[in-house]
Amino acid sequence: MLRTIKYLIPVLILVIAAGGCKRAYFYDGINEDPSKLHNPTPSSMLAGVELTSAYNWGGDASRFPSLFMQQTTGAANQSANYSLYNLTPDDVDNMWNGGFYAGIMSNCDTLIKIALADGQLHYAAIGMVLMATNLGQVTDFWGDVPYSEAFKGLNNTSPKYDKQQALYDTIHALLDRAITYLSTDDGAAFQPSKTDDLMYKGDLTMWLKFAHSLKAKFYLHTVKVNSSAVTNCLAQVAEGFEEGEGAFIDFVGSTAVTTQNPWFQFNDQRADITFDGYLNDLMYAAGDPRYSVYFDPSDSTLLGSLYGSANSPVYFMSYDELKFIEAEAQLRNGNNTAGAATAYNEAVSANLKRTVNNTAYLANVSKTAANITLQDIIVQKYIALFLSPETWTDWRRTGYPVLTAPSGNVLNGSLPRSLYYPSSEVRYNTNTPSNTTLTRRVWWDAQ
Structure with a gap:
């Protein structure tokens, strides 16, 4: 399943175009960039959307949650402030503008529209899956x-803010529509292929599984506010990833920064985050074999080989994550502890295969119907999803792992539950809600 990045010209065009936008919602045409793609096709856009998504997910979208969830620690500069939850609206502006909105979702929107107009429904479906992936992360933040x-x-340079509950309906509608298109022969002459699809090389069956896996994840997010969430989640799990599958982008790791893993780039250029803290201590004390590939014991400023090299992948979702989702859903499904334990053990086994290719450690942490708990599931998921923003979502939903705010934090001992709206939105979009505090709860994070 290795995904090699070979086709960078359209990617670079899109990155340049996105980087020149000062507002997330429009391009004013002033100082026209001759390198800007004026007549895009779905094929010329797809690789760029996939790659910019991976850069953002492996960049700020990974770093903030990893610091909040004490998988990493800010040692200096801005990162030290972030570890104490001392953020400002300026700190998240780039992730919102250059990342999610101008860099990714506006291009997803264009990809979908031109693909639909050209009758290329399979490209449109992939655009919808990528839009749902990123929109889901934006609203969860x-x-x-x-x-x-x-x-x-x-x-419309000041769009309204949609309620999160409505956005979740939108996400599921996008994925449902994508599933329909991916299941149908669209008759188009041009199809996603190995030349433009970095993730699956045009394998529509894998895009289908990704869409179903995402629906399972987003349903589970809403267990506090949706009585049918568990039933809906389990129905989607059955159609999702199988063992060894997932959604990720591999980076080539050459000397060109456009081909290097974003965590590698950050460590190479900044090195103000250390890879110690609660997770490090937890895994070291347990003798967890994944420790040696997550962390570099010789230097706390370096990641281990699995996630810290120039060619390390960025994961959007994995089979082991889906099995942890299933385990939690089974536990909530009439307390089906037998089903929960089976899915949990498979999740841990799959993650051990993916990370260290050795499942012997499963014997140390395996569970049965008689002793499995929600805490067991979420703590092992927290370990498995190293550097994933999903760990923050899980903590907000469940309270696990049990974390203590660091000494000197600015939230009086609380942990963040959402992000400030970015400074550019506050200045330019009159519809932007007022920033209150980082402890503001999102819709699915009900008391």
């Missing part, structure tokens, strides 16, 4: 965010 009025150019 901030709660209410623009979508229904976004991406309209100069026709």
Whole structure:
């Protein structure tokens, strides 16, 4: 399943175009960039959307949650402040503007529209899956965010903020539509292929499994506020990833920064985050074999080989994550402890295969119907999803792992539950909700 990045020209065009935008919702045409892609095709856009998604997910979208969840520690500069939850609206502006909105979702929107107009429904479906992936992460970070009025150019430079509950409906509608298109022969002459699809090389069956896996994840997020969430989640798990599968982008790791893993780049250029803290201590004390590939014992400023090299992958989702989702859903499904234990053990086994290719450690942490708990599931998921923003979502939903805010934190001992709205939104979008505190709860994080 190795995904090699070979086709960078359209990617670079899109990165350049996105980097020049100062507002997330429109491009003003001033100082026209001759390198900007004026007549894009779905094929010329797909690789760029996939790669910029991976850069953002492996960049700020990974770093903030890893610091909040004490998988990493800020040692100096801004990162030290972030470990104490001392953030400002300026700190998240780049992730919102250059990342999610201008860099990714506006291009997803364009990809979907031109693919539909050209009758290329399979490209449109992939665009919808990628839009759902990123929109889901945006609303999980901030709660209410623009979508229904976004991406309209100069026709609307201050889009309204949609309620998170409505956004979750939108996410599922995008994925349902994608599933329908991916299951149908669209008759188009042009199809996603190894030349433009970095993730699956045009394998539509894998995109289908990714869509179903995402639906399972997003249903589980809503267990506090949706009585049918568990039933819906389990129905999607059955159609999702199988063993050894997942959604990720591999990086080539050459000297060109456009081909290097974003965590590697950050460590190479900044090195103000150390890879110690609660997770490090937890795994070291347990003798967890994944410790040696997560962390570099010789230097706390370096990641281990699995995630810290120039060619390390960035994961959006994996089979082991889906099995942890199933385990939690089974436990909540009439307390089906037998089903929960089976899925949990498979999740741990799959993660050990993916990370160290050795499942012997499973004997140390395996569970049965008689002793499995929600804490067991979420703590092992926390370990398995190293550097994933999903760990923050899980903590907000369940309270696990049990973390203590670091001494000197600015939230009076609480941990963050959402992000500030970015400074550019506060300045330019009159519909932006007022920033209150980082302990503001999003819709699915009900008391």
